[in-house]
Amino acid sequence: MRRSPGFTLMELMVVVAIISVLATVIIPNFIHARAQGVTAACESNLRQIATAMELYYADNGTYPNSGTVTPALFAGGAAAADSYLGQTPLDPANNKPYTVRVVVASGNAPARYIVEDEGGHDPSTSRALTDRDNPATAGQVQANADYLVYSSSNGLQSAENANENP
Numbered sequence: 001m002r003r004s005p006g007f008t009l010m011e012l013m014v015v016v017a018i019i020s021v022l023a024t025v026i027i028p029n030f031i032h033a034r035a036q037g038v039t040a041a042c043e044s045n046l047r048q049i050a051t052a053m054e055l056y057y058a059d060n061g062t063y064p065n066s067g068t069v070t071p072a073l074f075a076g077g078a079a080a081a082d083s084y085l086g087q088t089p090l091d092p093a094n095n096k097p098y099t100v101r102v103v104v105a106s107g108n109a110p111a112r113y114i115v116e117d118e119g120g121h122d123p124s125t126s127r128a129l130t131d132r133d134n135p136a137t138a139g140q141v142q143a144n145a146d147y148l149v150y151s152s153s154n155g156l157q158s159a160e161n162a163n164e165n166p
Contacts, residue, residue: 032122032124032125035121035122035124035125036122036125038092038093038121038122038125039093039121039122039125039148041092042091042092042093042117042121042148043148043156045089045090045091045092045098046098046115046117046148046149046150046156047150047156048085048089049069049085049089049098049100049115049150050113050115050150050152052074052084052085053100053113053115053152054152055079055083055084056074056077056084059077059078059079060077060078062111063102063111063113064076064077064100064102065102066099066100066101066102067099067100068097068098068099068100069085069088069089069097069098069099069100069115070085070088070097071084071085071086071087071088073085073100091117091118091120093117093118093119093120093121094117094118094119094120096117096118098115098116098117098118099115099116100113100114100115100116101113101114101116112151112152112153113151113152114149114150114151114152115149115150115151116147116148116149116159117147117148117149118147119146119147120146121146121147121148122146123146123158147159
């Protein structure tokens with residue numbers, strides 16, 4: 001009896017099983033790596049906005065008004081608005097613009113600002129950041145901290161909601 005060329009059903013099932021096991025191990029790693037990239041890009045954007053805020057302050061002696069972060073926010077400064085921020089940075093987690101809240105100086109407290117995103121980050125990707133509510137938990141995963149915040153007084157932090165106090 002002559003065998004026809006090709007694979008048996010058992011050989012094909014073994015190959016499919018091996019591929020499915022590899023896929024279940026590898027795909028989640030790629031998804032997490034993408035989430036880490038999105039969070040890193042957001043952190044970079046927050047630092048870029050903070051640099052623009054400090055440059056504006058150095059030129060004008062005050063921070064720009066609160067609002068959505070666009071080059072127009074820096075209009076009216078000593079330099080052209082696009083010299084502080086060339087284009088509007090968008091949060092890569094949800095493609096929305098950042099917002100800035102400026103807190104005016106009062107008493108001995110200097111003026112400060114808080115730059116916030118719209119949330120949507122994987123909390124496990126911001127584990128090296130300080131939790132805004134509890135700085136003692138820096139370096140630990142905050143189960144619900146999907147917002148990233150840059151505060152002029154405390155630097156880059158994570159938050160569980162957009163309205164936490166700075």
